[in-house]
Amino acid sequence: MTVPTTTAELPGGGQASAPKISLRDVTKRHDTQLALDRITLDIPVSTFFVVVGPSGCGKTTLLRMLAGLDAPSEGRIDIANSQPGHPQNSMVFQGDSLFPWMTVWDNAAYGLTMRKVPKARIDEVVGHYLNKTGMYGARTLYPHQLSGGMRQRVSIARAFANDPDILLMDEPFSALDEQNKTLLHEELLRIWEETRKTVVFITHSVDEAVTLGDRIMVMTAGPGRIKTIVPVNLPRPRKVVELRHTPAYGELVYDIWAQLREEVDRARSREPGSKA
Numbered sequence: 621m622t623v624p625t626t627t628a629e630l631p632g633g634g635q636a637s638a639p640k641i642s643l644r645d646v647t648k649r650h651d652t653q654l655a656l657d658r659i660t661l662d663i664p665v666s667t668f669f670v671v672v673g674p675s676g677c678g679k680t681t682l683l684r685m686l687a688g689l690d691a692p693s694e695g696r697i698d699i700a701n702s703q704p705g706h707p708q709n710s711m712v713f714q715g716d717s718l719f720p721w722m723t724v725w726d727n728a729a730y731g732l733t734m735r736k737v738p739k740a741r742i743d744e745v746v747g748h749y750l751n752k753t754g755m756y757g758a759r760t761l762y763p764h765q766l767s768g769g770m771r772q773r774v775s776i777a778r779a780f781a782n783d784p785d786i787l788l789m790d791e792p793f794s795a796l797d798e799q800n801k802t803l804l805h806e807e808l809l810r811i812w813e814e815t816r817k818t819v820v821f822i823t824h825s826v827d828e829a830v831t832l833g834d835r836i837m838v839m840t841a842g843p844g845r846i847k848t849i850v851p852v853n854l855p856r857p858r859k860v861v862e863l864r865h866t867p868a869y870g871e872l873v874y875d876i877w878a879q880l881r882e883e884v885d886r887a888r889s890r891e892p893g894s895k896a
């Protein structure tokens with residue numbers, strides 16, 4: 621099938637705009653193993669871009685290269701720098717990434733403090749995002765005094781307070797229970813709609829992808845290639861629970877899961893002991 625990879629080519633993709641993130645023929649090998657194979661992709665500014673794919677298809681490898689933690693074996697990645705003096709990216713991971721010896725406030729303020737932003741500005745920005753994530757009241761607590769959901773709220777507050785060019789999120793909610801996940805989705809959507817940061821978000825959950833995303837990239841079983849990119853034309857602002865009751869939401873989840881299913885089955889058939 622022909623894979624649409626640019627905004628202009630996407631059905632319902634809207635106005636073409638300058639890409640914030642651009643990948644051209646990006647290939648990544650770990651030693652001799654091909655992890656990602658010729659990824660060509662444009663992510664427009666202010667897009668919430670979600671990546672789904674079977675385990676081992678190279679999602680984290682892709683994110684690590686976007687974060688500059690790893691380099692492509694071949695090809696090129698460009699990230700437009702629109703805010704000189706600001707960090708290019710902030711990452712939010714699945715696991716704990718807070719400093720255990722720092723309070724909630726100091727954790728959230730960390731990036732700004734390191735950049736020597738004036739204290740009054742730090743107070744304003746950190747106060748704002750801790751309020752938005754419901755963590756202002758817990759600002760003097762330490763990570764060990766928080767639940768997993770609260771710790772992820774602080775990580776989100778820290779990432780947005782840092783005001784990076786792009787936000788990279790690697791399965792940030794996968795360890796949380798369903799209730800916490802839904803609340804975090806609502807909070808993330810509220811903050812994102814206010815800031816319109818360019819986000820690349822990795823998940824295994826098709827529901828999460830459709831709830832949050834503007835575009836969903838489905839990857840093939842490893843080596844990872846682009847199988848398809850689906851635009852999510854659900855209106856914003858989104859209310860998570862109400863959204864999930866709409867027929868349009870259900871159809872999208874069904875379509876994306878059908879695409880993903882083929883790849884998950886393919887990945888499974890290669891596992892040792894598989895009868896396929």
Ligand SMILES: Nc1ncnc2c1ncn2[C@@H]1O[C@H](COP(=O)(O)OP(=O)(O)OP(=O)(O)O)[C@@H](O)[C@H]1O
Binds near residue numbers: 674
């Ligand atoms: N540092 C490394 N050295 C060798 N192989 C690696 C390394 N990192 C990843 N791989 C391999 O590259 C492939 C892609 O891994 P990656 O972690 O990016 O996949 P993923 O889609 O994020 O997987 P999951 O959904 O299970 O987290 C896998 O086969 C993995 O074993």
